[in-house]
Amino acid sequence: xxxxxxxxxxxxxxxxxxxxxxxxxxxxYSFNASRLATVWGGFSTKWYMxxxxxxxxxxxxxxxxxxxxxxxSIATILGTMAxxxxxxxxxxxxxxxxxxxxxxxxxxxxVITGVSSLIFFLLLAQWIGWPSQRGFTTITLAHITFxxxxxxxxxxxxxxxxxxxxxxxxxxxGSKPWQxxxxxxxxxxxxxxxxxxxxxxxISLDDVVITSFTTGPGxxxxxxxxWSKVKLGVTPDINALxxxxxxxxxxxxxxxxxxxxxxxxxxxxxxxxxxxxxx
Amino acid sequence: xxxxxxxxxxxxxxxxxxFQAVRDVSLSVSRGEIFALLGxxxxxxxxxxxxxxxxxxxxxxxIYLDGKDMAGVPPWERPVHxxxxxxxxxxxxxxxxxxxYGLKHEAISKTDRAARVREMLDLVQLTPFAARKPxxxxxxxxxxxxxxxxxxxxxxxxxxxxxxAALDKKLREHTQFELMSIQERTxxxxxxxxxxxxxxxTLADRIAVMDRGEVRQVGSPTxxxxxxxxxxxxxxxxxxxxxxxxxxxxxxxxxRLHIPDFGTEVLARDVPSVGEGQKVTLALRPEKxxxxxxxxxxxxxxxxxxxxxxxFGKDSLYRITLPSGALVQAHAVNARRGDEGARVAxxxxxxWLSFDPASAIVLEA
Numbered sequence: 090x091x092x093x094x095x096x097x098x099x100x101x102x103x104x105x106x107x108x109x110x111x112x113x114x115x116x117x118y119s120f121n122a123s124r125l126a127t128v129w130g131g132f133s134t135k136w137y138m139x140x141x142x143x144x145x146x147x148x149x150x151x152x153x154x155x156x157x158x159x160x161x162s163i164a165t166i167l168g169t170m171a172x173x174x175x176x177x178x179x180x181x182x183x184x185x186x187x188x189x190x191x192x193x194x195x196x197x198x199x200v201i202t203g204v205s206s207l208i209f210f211l212l213l214a215q216w217i218g219w220p221s222q223r224g225f226t227t228i229t230l231a232h233i234t235f236x237x238x239x240x241x242x243x244x245x246x247x248x249x250x251x252x253x254x255x256x257x258x259x260x261x262x263g264s265k266p267w268q269x270x271x272x273x274x275x276x277x278x279x280x281x282x283x284x285x286x287x288x289x290x291x292i293s294l295d296d297v298v299i300t301s302f303t304t305g306p307g308x309x310x311x312x313x314x315x316w317s318k319v320k321l322g323v324t325p326d327i328n329a330l331x332x333x334x335x336x337x338x339x340x341x342x343x344x345x346x347x348x349x350x351x352x353x354x355x356x357x358x359x360x361x362x363x364x365x366x367x368x
Numbered sequence: 369x370x371x372x373x374x375x376x377x378x379x380x381x382x383x384x385x386x387f388q389a390v391r392d393v394s395l396s397v398s399r400g401e402i403f404a405l406l407g408x409x410x411x412x413x414x415x416x417x418x419x420x421x422x423x424x425x426x427x428x429x430x431i432y433l434d435g436k437d438m439a440g441v442p443p444w445e446r447p448v449h450x451x452x453x454x455x456x457x458x459x460x461x462x463x464x465x466x467x468x469y470g471l472k473h474e475a476i477s478k479t480d481r482a483a484r485v486r487e488m489l490d491l492v493q494l495t496p497f498a499a500r501k502p503x504x505x506x507x508x509x510x511x512x513x514x515x516x517x518x519x520x521x522x523x524x525x526x527x528x529x530x531x532x533a534a535l536d537k538k539l540r541e542h543t544q545f546e547l548m549s550i551q552e553r554t555x556x557x558x559x560x561x562x563x564x565x566x567x568x569x570t571l572a573d574r575i576a577v578m579d580r581g582e583v584r585q586v587g588s589p590t591x592x593x594x595x596x597x598x599x600x601x602x603x604x605x606x607x608x609x610x611x612x613x614x615x616x617x618x619x620x621x622x623x624r625l626h627i628p629d630f631g632t633e634v635l636a637r638d639v640p641s642v643g644e645g646q647k648v649t650l651a652l653r654p655e656k657x658x659x660x661x662x663x664x665x666x667x668x669x670x671x672x673x674x675x676x677x678x679x680f681g682k683d684s685l686y687r688i689t690l691p692s693g694a695l696v697q698a699h700a701v702n703a704r705r706g707d708e709g710a711r712v713a714x715x716x717x718x719x720w721l722s723f724d725p726a727s728a729i730v731l732e733a
Contacts, residue, residue: 258456260443261421262470262521272469276460359504 112335119328136329146314146330153294153311156225160232161289167233168240168289169282173270175241176248192242194235203302206231210303223305231303232293239292240285247281291338373432374399374557375420375525380429381581382415389415391581392429397574402551402558404568407578408604413561416578417527420559421450434524444473449523453530455514457502463513464489464498470521488516491550508539515547519554528560532567544570565605569593577601599649599731608651608729609696615646622725625650629694630670636728649731656727657698659686659712664722672696674717686713688721696721 119137123130140146171191175184194202210220210227220227251274259269275282297312304313311330318327373396382390390412397403405413418424420431422443431438438446449470458466468485476484489495492512497505502513511534518526531547532540548571551558562568568575569589576586577600585592585601596602599610613625622635623642627650634650642648658664663671672688675695681702688696698721700712713719 252454252456254452254454254456255458257421257423257443258450258452258517259458259469261423261446261448261450262517263444263473264469265442265444273458277458356503359501 115328116332116335119325119332121325121328124325136325137333140326140329140333143326145309146311149309149311149314152225152308156229156232156310157290157293160229160236160293161286163229164233164237164289165240165282165286168237168285169244169275171237171241172244172248173274176245192238195238195242197235199235199298202231202235203299206234206299207302223303224308227303227305228300228308228310231299232296235299236289236292239288240282243285243288244278244281247278251278373397374401374434375559376432377416377420378430378432380416380419380426380431382412382419382424383427388581390419390426393578393581393583394429395576395583395586397557397559399557400555401574402548402560402572404560404562404572404575405578406562406565406568406575406604408563410580411578412581413563413578414529417450417529417559417561420525421448421527422446447524448527449518449521449525450527451514451518451529451531453533455502455510455534457510457513457517459502462499462501463494463505466502466513467516467520470517474521484520488520491519491553492516508535508543511535511543515550519550519556522554523556526556526558528558530562531560533562533564540567547571569605577604579604596651596729596731599651602651602729602731606653607697608653610649610651610731611694613648613650613730615642615644615648617644623730625730629690629692631692632667632670634668634728635725636730637726639730639732642730642732646732651729651731652696652723653727653729654685654697654699656723657696658722659688659698659700660720660722661713661717662720664720666722668725668728669720669722670696671718671720674713674715674719677711677713677715684711686719688719 118127118129120132120134121129122133122135171187174181175188175191178184206227210223214220255277256269256273259273260266264272295312296310297316300310300313301316304310309317311334315327315330318324375395375397377393377395380390380393381388393412393416395403405416407413415424419426420438422438422441426439433446433448458469461469464485467488468481471481471484474481486495489498492515494505494509494512494516497509502510505513511531515531528547532543535543544567547558558571560568560571562571569592572589574586574588575592577584577592579600585597587595592601593605596605602608602610611627611629613627616624616626616633618624618638619635621638623638624633625636625648626633636650639648663669670690672690674686675689676687678685679702683699683701686698686700688698690696702711
């Protein structure tokens with residue numbers, strides 16, 4: 090009937106195929122009964138079972154989650170503070186430098202950040218004897234430094250379009266500036282802070298490069314474990330592990346989307362209600 | 369006046385960079401008064417209001433509230449609350465929490481606080497909406513929440529920035545009277561900033577008309593309308609037709625003016641400060657001019673031709689050309705019911721315009 094959609098759909102199909110066929114084949118082969126990753130040997134869920142009893146994998150997962158949780162939380166606090174300073178404190182001395190230093194990790198090659206973190210920790214260990222051993226603490230610190238900038242960027246954008254009169258209103262009603270910050274500003278921008286935290290969390294969770302520079306013996310995060318296992322050849326249990334991660338992340342995105350859509354729909358319904366009950 | 373003034377503004381100016389937003393403003397406001405700052409956009413009325421709230425510091429001058437110098441007192445310590453033009457309701461709090469917000473700084477018991485919030489909700493008739501969030505109520509309701517929130521701490525002075533601007537016309541009229549009755553019941557001194565002259569005239573006990581940072585006249589609505597002291601105020605409030613005039617002398621306590629556009633002399637209410645030979649402006653309000661098809665008796669009359677007329681129902685506005693080519697606006701009430709023939713005059717009719725000497729406004733500037 091119509092030529093144009095055919096062409097467009099073909100292009101779209103190729104594009105999606107490029108993105109998702111690798112992931113799909115990974116998911117399919119995670120159910121492969123054969124030990125050889127590229128030979129189909131029938132349907133099986135045994136790799137998922139073996140994963141569950143693999144303490145190495147479970148330990149790596151727990152470590153990754155711990156690091157992501159702590160580093161995202163600290164990065165969120167620091168990043169929010171930096172954003173408030175940048176947006177609200179006017180033209181203080183060194184603002185441009187501060188702004189540059191805050192956003193530098195965004196464009197710095199990860200390898201550089203990783204190497205410099207490693208050298209820094211080594212020097213520190215030499216001078217003050219800490220950290221005697223690299224692991225959870227050093228990885229977390231390194232993650233904070235590079236994920237903070239994402240929080241700052243998101244919160245800064247939100248603060249720039251913040252209606253300052255509601256802060257003035259709170260001040261006018263007797264609140265000192267710090268009370269206004271906790272009563273009004275932070276609650277209102279909390280969705281931006283939350284999305285900053287989520288971003289910092291996911292970035293920390295799947296980081297390989299910086300983690301590999303700042304880790305030490307016995308501290309293997311999940312991405313590092315997968316990386317080291319793949320070096321010995323792709324095995325079906327890696328497929329199973331990766332599939333679980335894809336499904337988890339996918340579910341999170343879908344749930345977040347549903348929640349946000351519902352909130353939006355409720356808000357619209359409320360507004361319609363308000364218009365009807367106009368008075 | 370100076371002694372019992374509740375709010376005293378003395379020589380206040382405010383400069384932003386090279387822009388002078390407020391120039392040497394001095395005003396005094398009595399306790400319990402509704403005082404309006406009236407002017408177009410950029411006249412400095414909002415800046416003055418923000419200085420009263422403490423958001424801006426005067427570049428020069430002083431503000432005294434209840435005898436206390438307000439210099440250096442931050443907004444959160446001033447017994448002054450503001451109702452913002454955008455209402456500035458806290459979006460994450462319910463109506464009730466919005467109203468209660470200021471009360472958390474008061475040293476009163478929880479039950480007293482709850483009672484005060486209930487009282488405020490009742491005052492603005494929002495009790496059924498207490499649990500709603502600001503986005504769940506209508507514009508008019510939001511305006512009332514903002515008012516209740518500002519009144520909850522029982523301020524000495526309430527500042528209202530364009531309180532009715534965001535409401536539609538019908539709601540505005542209703543809210544105007546509601547504001548006045550709330551002011552009467554609470555006895556709080558109101559300072560209202562507005563660009564709407566009708567709003568200022570109906571709400572306020574006294575009005576300060578502002579222009580380019582300066583106060584041009586202060587007075588009751590009647591004084592401002594009937595006895596403007598300069599051309600700006602005369603033309604900003606209501607409409608006028610103005611003519612160049614020259615003072616020729618005084619007769620029977622009235623001023624004799626020669627009006628080149630009329631080609632004759634007219635009599636006007638005396639202004640003691642003007643002298644013979646001085647150039648002044650004669651301003652006439654459209655409703656003070658009588659239109660007649662018959663030659664009008666007396667001196668204050670001039671002949672013209674109806675160039676244009678606008679029919680509003682209860683009255684009509686006529687634009688009349690004088691022989692000199694000058695245009696005069698005159699209002700006539702349509703007192704008789706009827707079709708076009710019932711009108712005072714029609715297009716291209718020759719008419720006589722006349723006015724009472726007491727109604728003529730003589731302006732020096």
